[in-house]
């Protein structure tokens with residue numbers, strides 16, 4: 001029997017070294033803990049190309065590690081044209097990322113684009129860019145992302161009858 005197609009989620013930020021790899025790592029671990037590997041696939045990408053092939057920023061890796069997530073092996077890549085057809089959800093970390101995605105995305109796939117924090121419970125819509133911030137910014141980023149990851153998974157499990 002053919003395996004059912006898994007749900008494919010792409011998390012997008014600017015550099016793919018801080019926010020989107022954080023969400024990538026958090027969602028991946030939550031999916032394993034819910035035995036949903038095979039049902040949901042996670043990837044992340046940046047709209048920019050400055051950090052291609054690099055591992056996440058050490059401040060993100062450190063914040064992740066302190067909360068029990070290992071994101072150190074992820075590598076940055078840039079969004080491609082085929083991502084818009086391949087993925088079921090393309091979730092932007094902030095309004096600027098969403099605006100950039102809207103410019104690149106063919107009209108027929110625009111329903112796949114959304115702000116990641118729309119799924120969260122904090123009322124915030126954009127995960128602040130922590131790159132030029134002091135390290136406390138990375139904890140705020142993590143709080144917002146962890147909340148949205150939990151709520152997003154609840155949403156897709158219910159909507160797509162997973163698990």
Ligand code: 4NP
Pocket residue numbers: 013014015016017018019020046050129130131
């Ligand atoms: P990210 O953060 O979009 O969360 O990965 C950034 C990383 C790098 C740069 C900007 C934001 N940069 O300008 O190089």
